[in-house]
Amino acid sequence: MAISVRDVAREAGVSVGTVSNVLNRPAMVSPSTVTRVTEVIERLGFVRNDAARQLRAGRSRSFGLVVLDARNPFFMDVTHGAQQRALDNGYSVLMGASDDSVSNEGRLLDLFEEQRVAGLLISPVRTDLSRLWRIREAGTPVVLVDRGSGDQSFSSVSVNDVEGGRIAAQHLIDASRRRIGFVGGPMEIEQVRHRLEGAQSVVAAVPGASLEIFGTKALSVFEGRAAGERIAALPAARRPEAIFAANDLLAMGVLQALVMSGKVRVPEDIALVGYDDIAFAESAVVPITSVRQPAVEIGRTAVDVLLREAEAGPDAVREQFVFTPKLVQRASTGAGLPARP
Amino acid sequence: MAISVRDVAREAGVSVGTVSNVLNRPAMVSPSTVTRVTEVIERLGFVRNDAARQLRAGRSRSFGLVVLDARNPFFMDVTHGAQQRALDNGYSVLMGASDDSVSNEGRLLDLFEEQRVAGLLISPVRTDLSRLWRIREAGTPVVLVDRGSGDQSFSSVSVNDVEGGRIAAQHLIDASRRRIGFVGGPMEIEQVRHRLEGAQSVVAAVPGASLEIFGTKALSVFEGRAAGERIAALPAARRPEAIFAANDLLAMGVLQALVMSGKVRVPEDIALVGYDDIAFAESAVVPITSVRQPAVEIGRTAVDVLLREAEAGPDAVREQFVFTPKLVQRASTGAGLPARP
DNA sequence: CCATTGAATTGAAACGATTCATAATCTGGT
DNA sequence: ACCAGATTATGAATCGTTTCAATTCAATGG
Numbered sequence: 193m194a195i196s197v198r199d200v201a202r203e204a205g206v207s208v209g210t211v212s213n214v215l216n217r218p219a220m221v222s223p224s225t226v227t228r229v230t231e232v233i234e235r236l237g238f239v240r241n242d243a244a245r246q247l248r249a250g251r252s253r254s255f256g257l258v259v260l261d262a263r264n265p266f267f268m269d270v271t272h273g274a275q276q277r278a279l280d281n282g283y284s285v286l287m288g289a290s291d292d293s294v295s296n297e298g299r300l301l302d303l304f305e306e307q308r309v310a311g312l313l314i315s316p317v318r319t320d321l322s323r324l325w326r327i328r329e330a331g332t333p334v335v336l337v338d339r340g341s342g343d344q345s346f347s348s349v350s351v352n353d354v355e356g357g358r359i360a361a362q363h364l365i366d367a368s369r370r371r372i373g374f375v376g377g378p379m380e381i382e383q384v385r386h387r388l389e390g391a392q393s394v395v396a397a398v399p400g401a402s403l404e405i406f407g408t409k410a411l412s413v414f415e416g417r418a419a420g421e422r423i424a425a426l427p428a429a430r431r432p433e434a435i436f437a438a439n440d441l442l443a444m445g446v447l448q449a450l451v452m453s454g455k456v457r458v459p460e461d462i463a464l465v466g467y468d469d470i471a472f473a474e475s476a477v478v479p480i481t482s483v484r485q486p487a488v489e490i491g492r493t494a495v496d497v498l499l500r501e502a503e504a505g506p507d508a509v510r511e512q513f514v515f516t517p518k519l520v521q522r523a524s525t526g527a528g529l530p531a532r533p
Numbered sequence: 534m535a536i537s538v539r540d541v542a543r544e545a546g547v548s549v550g551t552v553s554n555v556l557n558r559p560a561m562v563s564p565s566t567v568t569r570v571t572e573v574i575e576r577l578g579f580v581r582n583d584a585a586r587q588l589r590a591g592r593s594r595s596f597g598l599v600v601l602d603a604r605n606p607f608f609m610d611v612t613h614g615a616q617q618r619a620l621d622n623g624y625s626v627l628m629g630a631s632d633d634s635v636s637n638e639g640r641l642l643d644l645f646e647e648q649r650v651a652g653l654l655i656s657p658v659r660t661d662l663s664r665l666w667r668i669r670e671a672g673t674p675v676v677l678v679d680r681g682s683g684d685q686s687f688s689s690v691s692v693n694d695v696e697g698g699r700i701a702a703q704h705l706i707d708a709s710r711r712r713i714g715f716v717g718g719p720m721e722i723e724q725v726r727h728r729l730e731g732a733q734s735v736v737a738a739v740p741g742a743s744l745e746i747f748g749t750k751a752l753s754v755f756e757g758r759a760a761g762e763r764i765a766a767l768p769a770a771r772r773p774e775a776i777f778a779a780n781d782l783l784a785m786g787v788l789q790a791l792v793m794s795g796k797v798r799v800p801e802d803i804a805l806v807g808y809d810d811i812a813f814a815e816s817a818v819v820p821i822t823s824v825r826q827p828a829v830e831i832g833r834t835a836v837d838v839l840l841r842e843a844e845a846g847p848d849a850v851r852e853q854f855v856f857t858p859k860l861v862q863r864a865s866t867g868a869g870l871p872a873r874p
Numbered sequence: 875c876c877a878t879t880g881a882a883t884t885g886a887a888a889c890g891a892t893t894c895a896t897a898a899t900c901t902g903g904t
Numbered sequence: 905a906c907c908a909g910a911t912t913a914t915g916a917a918t919c920g921t922t923t924c925a926a927t928t929c930a931a932t933g934g
Contacts, residue, residue, distance in 0.1 A: 194591075194671065196890055207914045212892055222912060237667065242647040243593065244890035246584035247919050250535075263613065268604050275603070275629065279637075284644050287628055303625060306583040326578075330535065413812070444816050471754060472813040475785045537920055548884045553922055563882060585920035588889050 195238040204232040215240065246308065251331075254284040255498060256304035258297060258314040259337075260381075262289035264411070264441065265470040266487050267315075270337060273491025274313060281499060283310065290317050292381075292410075301327070311498040313337050319382070321346065333501035333508070337494050339382060347501055349494040349513040351485045353383050356517040357390025360436045360465045360483050361403075363519055365394060367463055367526060369434035370401045375419045375446055376438025377407040384411075384438045387467060391436055404432060411438060416445020423462075424453035433462060434525075440466040440473045443480050447524065451477050464524040467517075479522035486515050536579045545573040556581065587649065595625040596839060597645035599638060599655040600678075601722075603630035605752070605782065606811040607828050608656075611678060614832025615654060622840060624651065631658050633722075633751070642668070652839040654678050660723065662687065674842040674849070678835050679826075680723055688842055690835040690854040692826045694724050697858040698731025701777045701806045701824050702744075704860055706735060708804055708867060710775035711742045716760045716787055717779025718748040725752070725779045728808060732777055745773060752779060757786020764803075765794035774803060775866075781807035781814045784821050788865065792818050805865040808858075820863035827856050 201208045206229060213221050214229040221229075232238075246252045255278055259267040267289075275285045286304060290297035297317050304312060311333045316324065324346065328334045336348035364372055374391055376384045388405070395403045406422060408415040416437060423431055423446070437443035443466030450456040450464075458464055458478045466473055469484035493513055501508040542549045547570060554562045555570040562570075573579075587593045596619055600608040608630075616626045627645060631638035638658045645653060652674045657665065665687065669675045677689035705713055715732055717725045729746070736744040747763060749756040757778060764772055764787070778784035784807030791797040791805075799805055799819045807814055810825035834854050842849040 194890095197892090198890075208891080209893080209914055209916095210912085213913085216892075220912075225912080237671070239646045239671075241588070241649060241890055243584045243587035243649060244919090245892075247582070247588050247890085247921090248892050250919075252584065263606075263609055265604070268609065272603055272630070279629075279640060284627060284629070284648075286625070288625075302580075305580045308582060308584060413816070444813075448816055472785075472816070475754065475789055475813070475817050477816065477818055535920095538922095539920075549921080550884055550886095550923080551882085554883085557922075561882075566882080582920050585889090586922075588891090588920085589922045591889075 194241070195236045196241070197238075200229065200232050200236060200238050203236060204229045251308050251310050253282060254278075254286050254307070254309055255311045255313060255495065256300070256307070256309040257285050257287045257337075258300050258304075258312070258316075259287070259289055260292055260315045260317065261411075262287070262291075264439075265472070266439070266468045266485065269487030270491040270494075273488035273493075274495050275491070276488075277492040277495040281495070283495075290315075292317055294318060298323075305330075305332075308332075311335070311502050313494050313498060315339055318380075328506075331506065333498055335494050335498045335501065337490065344510055344512055347497050347508075347510045347512065349490050349497060349515075351490070351515045351517050353386035353517075354390040354393075356467060356483045356485070357387035357392075357436070358394050359390075359517065359519050360387070360467065361391035361394035363465060363481070363521070363525060364434040364436065364463055365398055365401060367434070367459075369432075369463055370398075371404070371432045371434075372401065373404050373406055373423065373432030373435045374438070375406045375408060375416065375435055375442050376411070377415075378409060379407075381411070387436075387438050408438075408442060411441055413441045413445040413448075416442035416447075417449045418445070420446035420449025421453070424450055424455055428455070428461075431456070431462065434464070435462055436465045436467075438467055440468045440470045440480060440482055442466070443482070443524075444472070444476050447476055447478060447480065459524050459526040463526060465519075466524075469520050473520075474522065476524075478524045481522045481525040482520050483517045484520045485517050490515065535582070536577045537582070538579075541570065541573050541577060541579050544577060545570045592649045592651050594623065595619075595627050595648070595650055596652045596654060596836065597641070597648070597650040598626050598628045598678075599641050599645075599653070599657075600628070600630050601633055601656045601658065602752075603628070603632075605780075605809075606813070607780075607809045607826065610828030611832040611835075614829035614834075615836050616832075617829075618833040618836040622836070624836075631656075633658055635659060639664075646671075646673075649673075652676070652843050654835050654839060656680055659721070669847075672847065674839055676835050676839045676842065679831065685851055685853055688838050688849075688851045688853065690831050690838060690856075692831070692856045692858050694727035694858075695731040695734075697808060697824045697826075698728035698733075698777070699735050700731075700858065700860050701728070701808065702732035702735035704806060704822070704862070704866060705775040705777065705804055706739055706742060708775070708800075710773075710804055711739070712745070712773045712775075713742065714745050714747055714764065714773030714776045715779070716747045716749060716757065716776055716783050717752070718756075719750060720748075722752070728777075728779050749779075749783060752782055754782045754786040754789075757783035757788075758790045759786070761787035761790025762794070765791055765796055769796070769802075772797070772803065775805070776803055777806045777808075779808060781809045781811045781821060781823055783807070784823070784865075785813070785817050788817055788819060788821065800865050800867040804867060807865075810861050814861075815863065817865075819865045822863045822866040823861050824858045825861050826858050831856065 288300040395401045466482040469482040473480040629641040736742045807823040810823040814821040
C-alpha cells in the first residue's frame with residue numbers, strides 16, 4: 193500500500209541501499225544521485241517507516257516522560273520544555289501521567305519498555321527505584337525529574353526543595369510572623385516532605401516561632417480550599433499568622449477560602465506563600481507570593497542530560513542538576529517587605 | 534541483547550509461533566503450554582518489541598494529537614479526555630503542540646507520519662488543509678478538533694464558536710452595556726474570527742450598540758494585559774462599557790491591567806466576559822464570567838469519531854460534532870443579572 | 875481398526891529500513 | 905594505456921514479531 197524504499201529505488205533506477213544512504217548519509221552519495229533520488233521521494237510522497245527503522249536500530253527515536261500529574265501547570269511547563277528540546281534533536285516525547293498511582297506508573301513503564309524508548313524521564317511515585325534499575329540495566333538511560341536520588345545512583349534534574357521551604361519560611365519570619373501554618377500533603381510525596389523540612393529548620397532556629405501542620409490529601413485547589421476553611425473556622429487567636437502552602441494550587445484554594453470566609457484579610461491577618469509560581473499565582477484574588485521553580489528549564493535540562501547519557505552508554509557519569517528556587521514576592525505577603533539579602 | 538520470542542521459544546521448548554499465540558490468542562493454545570510459556574516469559578523478563586509488531590501490522594497502536602498550545606488548560610482537558618478514551622481502547626496518544634507555528638505543525642506531522650499513527654487528531658494552525666488531505670488519502674483517518682471544516686470534508690469535533698460569541702455579547706447587552714470591546718487575535722485563528730463574528734451579529738441587531746476591536750498578537754495573559762493597559766489608558770468616556778475577550782487567558786490579563794490601573798472597576802465600569810471557563814477563571818481577582826466549552830468531552834468524542842472512521846475505512850461517512858457552549862456567570866459581569874432564557 | 879475431524883503446534887515468509895562487505899566506476903599520475 | 909587508490913553503488917542479510925498454510929496428534933464414530 194504505502195511507498196517503500198524499494199519503490200523509490202526502482203523508480204530512481206538505483207538500489208535500496210543507495211536510497212537509504214541518500215536518507216541517512218547523503219555525503220556518501222554523488223550529488224547527482226542525491227538530486228535524482230530526492231526528486232523521486234518527493235514525487236512518490238515516500239515517508240519513512242519508523243517502525244522498520246527502529247526495529248533495525250534496536251531503539252526508538254522517542255523518550256518516555258512520566259509525570260505525577262499532567263494537569264498541574266508545573267508539570268505542563270516541564271513537559272513543554274522537554275518536548276521542545278526533544279523535538280530540536282529529532283526526538284519525540286511519549287507523555288503519561290501516573291496520577292500518583294503506582295499501578296498507573298507501572299502500566300506506563302510497561303508501555304514505554306515495549307516501545308523501546310531511547311530514554312526515560314520520570315518523577316517516580318515511590319522511593320523504590322528497583323524497576324528503574326532494571327530498565328537502565330537493559331540499556332535505557334533514566335533521568336529522574338524533580339526528584340534527586342539520595343544516593344546519586346541516577347542522574348537527576350531537580351530543585352532544592354529543602355532550600356525552597358527555607359526561603360519561604362524565612363520570608364514569613366522576616367515579615368515578623370511567628371505562628372506559621374504549613375498546608376500540604378500527603379507526606380508520601382517527597383517534595384512535600386522536603387519543603388516542610390526546610391520550613392521547619394528555619395522555624396526551629398527562631399525563638400518563639402512555631403509551625404503547625406494542616407494536612408491535605410492532594411495538591412489541589414479543592415484540597416487547599418478545604419484546608420483554608422478549616423483555618424478560617426478556628427478562633428481568631430488560634431489562627432496562624434502566616435501560611436506556607438506546599439504548592440500554588442493549594443495556596444489558591446486556601447486564599448479563596450480565607451477571602452470568602454470574610455473573617456480573614458490577606459496579608460494583614462494571614463500572610464501566604466505558595467510554591468511553583470505557576471502563571472496563575474499572579475492573577476489570584478490577591479496575587480500570591482511564591483517560590484519559583486524554573487519548570488521549562490528543568491524539562492529542557494532533563495532532555496539534555498538524557499541525550500548525554502544515551503550518547504555515553506551504560507557507564508555514563510551520572511549528573512545531578514539541582515536548581516535553586518527563588519522567591520517571587522507579591523501582595524499575599526504584603527508589599528514593601530524587605531527581601532532577604 | 535534483549536530477549537526475543539526466539540529465546541522464549543527455545544527455553545520453553547516450543548516454536549516461536551506458539552509463543553506469539555500465547556501472547557495474542559491464548560485461547561488457541563493448550564492451557565498447559567500457556568502456563569509454561571508464561572512462566573518462561575516471566576523468568577527471562579521478556580518484553581515485546583513494539584516496533585517489530587508494528588512493522589508487521591503496518592500501523593501503530595497510537596493516535597497523534599496536535600494541539601495549538603499544550604499549556605492552555607482547555608487543550609490540557611481535551612488531551613486528557615482523548616488520552617482517557619484512547620487508553621480504554623488500547624491505544625496511546627502521541628501529543629505535540631504546534632504553538633501556532635506552521636513549521637512546528639509540519640514537523641509534528643512528519644513525525645507522526647513516520648510513526649504510522651493509526652489516526653490523527655488536530656487543531657490545525659492554518660486553513661490550508663491540503664496536507665491533511667494527503668495524509669488521509671494515504672490511509673490515516675483525520676479528525677479536526679475544535680475546528681469545523683467549512684466544507685465538511687473532514688470529520689470534526691468542535692464547539693459552535695459563533696454561537697459562543699453570540700451568547701457572550703447577548704449577556705453583555707442584557708446587562709445594559711452598549712459600547713462593547715472585543716479583545717482578541719490574531720485573526721488568522723478561526724476560533725477568534727468566529728467568536729468575534731457571533732458578537733458582531735448580536736451587536737448589529739441592537740440599535741445604539743457598537744463593537745470596538747482591540748487586537749492581540751496571541752491568546753495569552755501577557756497579551757491580554759497589554760490590551761487592558763491600552764484600554765485603561767483611554768479617556769474614561771472613550772472606554773468600552775464591557776469587554777468580551779476571545780479566551781480566558783486574555784480576560785485574566787485584561788482584568789489584571791484594569792484592576793492595577795486603579796481607574797476602572799470591574800464590573801461597575803467595565804463588565805468582562807471570557808471564553809473557555811478554565812479552572813482558574815473562578816479564582817481571578819474578580820471571578821470571571823466565561824463561556825464554557827466541554828473540553829474533556831471534546832477529547833473523548835474526537836477519539837470516538839476517529840475510532841469509527843478507522844473502522845469504516847477510507848469511505849467512512851464524515852461526522853460533524855458541534856457542541857454548544859454555555860455561559861457561566863460570575864462576578865465580572867455583576868451578580869444577579871438576568872440569565873438569558 | 876480405519877477414517878474423519880478437530881485441536882494444537884510448527885516453521886517459514888513477510889513487514890521495510892539499514893548495514894556492510896563487495897563490486898563497479900572513476901581519477902590522475904606515469 | 906595501465907594501475908593504485910578513492911569514490912560510488914550494490915544487494916543480501918538482519919532486526920523481532922505475526923500470520924497462515926501445513927503438519928502432527930489424539931479422540932471419536934462407524
